[in-house]
Amino acid sequence: MDGVLVHEERAIPGAAEFLQRLVDRERRFLVLTNNSIFTPRDLAARLSASGLDVPEESIWTSALATAQFLNDQHPKGSAYVIGEAGLTTALHEAGYVMTDTNPDYVVLGETRTYSFEAITKAIRLVSSGARFIATNPDSTGPSPEGPLPATGSVAALITRATRREPYYVGKPNPMMFRSAMNRIEAHSETTAMVGDRMDTDIVAGIEAGLSTWLVLTGSTKQEEIKRFPFQPKHVVDSVADLVELV
Structure with a gap:
């Protein structure tokens, strides 16, 4: 697009x-x-x-591809999600439950407001055994003001802290x-x-x-x-x- x-x-x-x-x-x-x-x-x-x-x-x-992949891998599972409506809606429609308590997956997507608190929670959940999924590996995204950090950059931060590489679906x-x-x-x-x-x-x-x-x-x-x-x-x-x- x-x-x-x-x-x-x-x-x-x-x-x-x-x-x-x-x-x-x-x-x-x-x-x-x-x-x-x-x-x-x-x-x-x-x-x-x-x-x-x-x-x-x-x-x-x-987001749609990620929801389909997770539904194929683990139907009706649970996920801690960092992302916006495109991702959360797709996962809800696939039958997934959003939770920060013992989720099957940590799913990282795109957002304009990455939260240090949310990233910290993701790191702890991945370290505790949640499988790590990211929607796409793009390190930056475009904006009128210039490049913005994107999913790949934040995934690298989580990987550095947990030593767990995500599976990128996009x-x-x-x-x-x-x-x-x-x-x-x-x-x-x-x-x-x-x-x-x-x-x-x-x-x-x-x-x-x-x-x-x-x-x-x-x-x-x-x-x-x-x-x-x-x-x-x-x-x-x-x-x-x-x-x-x-």
């Missing part, structure tokens, strides 16, 4: 036309994001405000892509991943067996591509270049 369709809540030129072409050609699609703060309904409203029409059922977040974990593909009944042979980050979108697309398209409207610059040991199948300036290819 970010860097491909929108940048700081403004639609990237060509994004609306690209989405409309997908609809006109009856191509199944999902908009993926590692942002676990918002529910799909919230994100659909934010995209709409940017001029992009994406129904909430066409949005797949790291990109670049191919599991997020596979669960998304199952949601729209897609197959890797006929599915493409369009992303702006080599270290999350493209590598996960490659590992999931998808055709990969890197757009240069987000995090990755042209001169940075060759530094990676893996390469995208295609590189284009933006989604505007993909409209005629749909």
Whole structure:
């Protein structure tokens, strides 16, 4: 989503036309994001405000992927959660109980108000045996004022204190892509991943067996591509270049 369709809540030129072409050609699609703060309904409203029409059922977040993973691993479990509505709603809908008393999991997601008290509680619970899950490994997130510490940075703090590494469910974990593909009944042979980050979108697309398209409207610059040991199948300036290819 970010860097491909929108940048700081403004639609990237060509994004609306690209989405409309997908609809006109009856191509199944999902908009993926590692942002676990918002529910799909919230994100659909934010995209709409940017001029992009994406129904909430066409949005797949790291929070939803995390809830599905936990439900598959340990149905009707319990979790101590650091995060916002996108994550807590997804876990509630999966049948999870939120608790700080002997939870099965500590689940770390994105929030703009990380609390030292909450992080301390998470450290103690993980040290006591709760399994450590994080929605995504992104170390920073964007803001108009500059980078903000994100899930990966806070997870590193908890890991340093507990010596326990989290399991990251969101990109670049191919599991997020596979669960998304199952949601729209897609197959890797006929599915493409369009992303702006080599270290999350493209590598996960490659590992999931998808055709990969890197757009240069987000995090990755042209001169940075060759530094990676893996390469995208295609590189284009933006989604505007993909409209005629749909």
